[in-house]
Amino acid sequence: MPEQEVPFSPTEPYRFCPADGTRLEGPRPSGGTRCPLCGRSWYRSSAPAVGAVIVRDGKALVTIRAREPEKGRIDLPGGFLEVGEHPVDGLRREVKEELGVEAEVVGTPILLETHTYGPDGAYVLAIGFRANITGGEASPTDDVAEVRWVSAEELDTVDFAWEHDREMVRTILEPG
Numbered sequence: 001m002p003e004q005e006v007p008f009s010p011t012e013p014y015r016f017c018p019a020d021g022t023r024l025e026g027p028r029p030s031g032g033t034r035c036p037l038c039g040r041s042w043y044r045s046s047a048p049a050v051g052a053v054i055v056r057d058g059k060a061l062v063t064i065r066a067r068e069p070e071k072g073r074i075d076l077p078g079g080f081l082e083v084g085e086h087p088v089d090g091l092r093r094e095v096k097e098e099l100g101v102e103a104e105v106v107g108t109p110i111l112l113e114t115h116t117y118g119p120d121g122a123y124v125l126a127i128g129f130r131a132n133i134t135g136g137e138a139s140p141t142d143d144v145a146e147v148r149w150v151s152a153e154e155l156d157t158v159d160f161a162w163e164h165d166r167e168m169v170r171t172i173l174e175p176g
């Protein structure tokens with residue numbers, strides 16, 4: 001795989017217009033950069049991602065990541081939203097892709113957090129929900145290597161890739 005290592009800042013303004021490739025002007029105080037050719041302004045923002053806490057018989061479902069970044073570490077089912085996708089729809093899609101099951105998302109978000117992702121430190125807006133499996137038996141596919149069910153007592157020893165996932169699971173397994 002011939003790839004060149006090119007540094008990329010997670011926060012600096014874009015340099016070229018995504019619409020026409022023209023070099024953008026210097027950033028305004030708002031952080032937007034304007035294209036002198038088409039007049040559009042471009043902004044950097046966090047990428048929204050969704051995750052699910054699925055509990056059955058007092059244990060929460062966690063996944064082992066099959067791919068980088070954080071390959072081999074523990075994650076929750078979920079992933080990045082597609083453009084224009086509602087978080088609930090995105091979470092149901094990701095759970096289907098990763099576990100092969102139908103799921104229903106319960107209530108409103110139980111986690112809102114920002115964190116960085118990958119070698120460039122790209123900013124992610126993490127949105128967590130509680131969810132239930134409504135059809136099928138969870139088995140790993142796509143970018144999941146393995147599925148495990150963990151109890152509240154095991155939580156502290158689980159190698160979560162992102163610490164906020166541990167705390168989100170804890171709030172569900174140890175209510176109050």
Ligand SMILES: [Zn+2]
Nearest residue numbers: 017020035038
């Ligand atoms: Zn342009």
